[in-house]
Amino acid sequence: MTQDYIIRAMTTNKELRAVAVRSTDAVNHAQQAHQTTPVATAALGRALTGGLIVGNLVKSGMEISLDIMGDGPLKRIIVNANYKGEVRGYVSNPNIDFIKNEAGKLDVAQAVGKGYLTIKKDLGIKEPYTGSVPLISGEIAEDLTYYFTKSEQTPSAVGLGVLVDTDLSVKAAGGFLVQLLPDASEETISRLEENLAEIKSISALIEKGLTPEEILEKLLDGFEFRVLEQADVKFKCKCNRDRIAALATSLGEDEIRDILEEQGKVEIRCHFCNQSYQFDEENIEEILAKSKEDN
Ligand SMILES: [Zn+2]
Incomplete structure (x- = not known):
């Protein structure tokens, strides 16, 4: 059975670096968790897939966040991912109506609108690295391409795709990235451009059952390459009862007691x-007592 994973490769001439990912199950998980409507599924799914690609390029132990702040009806998309292929994310407005463009396709650009794409890379030790670019299309793949080229000064091409089924589930999702390394020759660049022109739709390739390796064979056709790294991909959240309880205390004791009185929990x-996560009166007393102890 095909499953989600991500691979990173380098051509043996060391002129190109590439990443390919199948993210169908992770995006499906997100669709079910957030009950997203199709255009929200497509936008969130592309952002999750893009986040996995950015997360794959950072060093071990690092985590990234991808933040798309637009003025369209989706409002904001936030994704966290890491080098292990773990990803989580949400969209502010998961159930917007169908938006289709002239070609009859889900119009992610219109749903996202104009705004900014911000990438944060957190090493956990120093100040996080932050790069931000204006959204140039709202289609997310083009915006990420622009981010890599502009903010990280690495000429890149990004493809992201999500295919939503009639029952709202995700039929296929995936993406790729290819980057020119400093020694890339003119011949390499023009060959790569030909290859990119051949790839019409990444989600169609995933739907056909192509693995990330097979996608790289198309992307890097004519080049020899070696897979450097592979990781399983999954939608995985970091929340747990203790973290959420800590969040509850940040509301302040009065506020918590008000909610408890009004709603009984x-x-x-x-x-x-x-x-x-639900906390009854007894839980709340424990949490408050503990937070006083900690302070
Ligand atoms: Zn969670």
Whole structure:
């Protein structure tokens, strides 16, 4: 059975670096968790896939966040990913109506609108690296391409695709990145351009059952390459009851007691995975007592 994973490769002439990922199951997981409508699924799925690609390029132990802040109806998309292929994310407005463009396709650009793409890379030790670029199309793949070229000064091409089924589930999702390394020759560049022109739709290739290796064979056709790294991909959240309880205390004791009085319990949902955590009166007393101890 095909499953989600991500690979990174380099051509043996050391002129090109490439990443390919199948993310169908991870995007499906996100669709179910957030109950996204098709255009929101497509936008969030592209962002999750793009996040996995950015996360694959960072050093081990690092984590990235990808933040798309647009003025369209989706509002904001936030994705966290790491080098291990773990990803999570959400969109502010998961259930917007169908938006289709003139070609009858889901119009992600219109749903995202104009705004900014910001990438943060957190090493966990120093100040995080942050790079931000204006959204040039809202289609996300073009915006990431622009980010790599402009903010990281690495000429790149990014393809991201999500195919939504009639029952709202995700039929196929995946993506690729290819980057020119400093020694890339003119011949390499023009060959790569030909290859890129051949790849019409990354989601169609995933739907056909192509593996990430087979996608790289198309992308890097005419070049020898070696796969340097491979990681399983999964939608995985970091939330747990203790973290959410800590979040509850940040509301302040008065606020928590008000909610408890009104609703008989405190319910907090994790933004990233939409899981609900409930705390009854006894739990709340424990949490408050513990937070006083800690201070
Ligand atoms: Zn969560």
